[in-house]
Amino acid sequence: MEIQQRASHDIQPLIEQRADPFICRHSDxxxxxxxxxxxxxxxEIRRAQNLEKLVTSTPVVIWRKRETGILSANIWAxxxxxxxxxxxxxxxxxxxxxxxxxxFDHRMYVLENENDNPLEGSWMERGQVRTEWESFALDATTFEHNGSRYYVWAQKDPNIGGNSNxxxxxxxxxxxxxxxxTMISLPEYDWEIIGYKVNEGAAFLRKGNLVFLSYSASATDFNQLLHGPT
Known part of the structure; x- marks a missing residue:
């Protein structure tokens, strides 16, 4: 996430050396x-009462990868x-x-904590989120709409050419x-297939009773573009 600095529109990172950032504001x-x-x-999780203080807040490690086997490499997003x-x-x-x-052999997993403060208490591994295929999958997000909870993610369909839908x-x-x-997005436009055929990094925005989706596309370098809402 980035914040605008001064009238010169000089853009600086909010927190350096952190990929796939995610921020939520809780009721506390x-x-x-x-x-x-x-x-x-x-x-690791850090918290603060405003965005600027996140920069200097102390991160708390809540979970570490295993040495071998599943959950042992490339902890992402x-x-x-x-x-x-x-x-x-x-x-x-x-x-x-x-x-x-x-x-690039990822699967999606979930941790759970019953404590009011996620920086405290115990985090339990709830295991892998199982989908129709055992294939490359990542960038999961979730939201509630009209009384139902939904899960959106990026995955490689073995029967479809490309990297992730x-x-x-x-x-x-x-x-x-x-x-x-249900597939809701397939990389097909010019700006979605630069380097690789990728749709990933979904994020939901809500306005009233409407839900919007943004996502990233193309290679994970300077070519990657953000598109939304759709």
């Missing part, structure tokens, strides 16, 4: 910040959500083996999809 008056850390080996009086972190993680370093499904609880799994 605090802003909570999570993101991918440079080592990709842990999930965490999001923090408060659902039914509990805190949840959605994130992507890869698994390592003797022949696999875990690059966006899908949506209803949820029976914060870690289980109840289906059907």
């Amino acid at each position: 008056g605090y802003y909570y910040f999570v993101a991918s850390v440079p080592e990709y080996d842990r999930i 965490p999001e923090l959500h408060f659902i039914d009086d509990k805190w949840y972190v959605y994130f992507a993680a890869a698994h390592t083996t003797e022949t696999n370093e875990g690059l 966006l899908y949506i499904s209803k949820m029976s609880n914060p870690w289980t999809l109840t289906g059907p799994q």
Whole structure:
């Protein structure tokens, strides 16, 4: 996330060396910040009563990757959500083996904490969010609309050429999809297929009873573009 500095429109990072940033403002008056850390080996949360103080707030590590096997590499794109009086972190993680370093072999996972303050209490692994395929998947987000909870994520369909599409499904609880799994976005336009055919990083915006979706497209470098709402 970026904030505008001075009248010269000089743009500076809010928090440096943090990819995939996510901020939520909770009813307790605090802003909570999570993101991918440079080592990709842990999930940490920081909080402050305004955005500027997030810069100097002390991050608290809530979970670390495993040494081998599942959940052992490339911890990416965490999001923090408060659902039914509990805190949840959605994130992507890869698994390592003797022949696999875990690059671009991610699955989606969930952590749960019953404490009022997500910087305290115990975080429990709720496991993998299972989809129709065992394939590259990441960038999950969730929202509630008209009494139902929805889950949106990016995933590689083995039957479709390209890298990742966006899908949506209803949820029976914060870690289980109840289906059907519906594709809502496929990289097809020129600005979505620069370098790679990618749709990912979905985020929802609400205005009244309307829900809007923004997302990222193309290679994860200076070519990646943000599109929304749609």
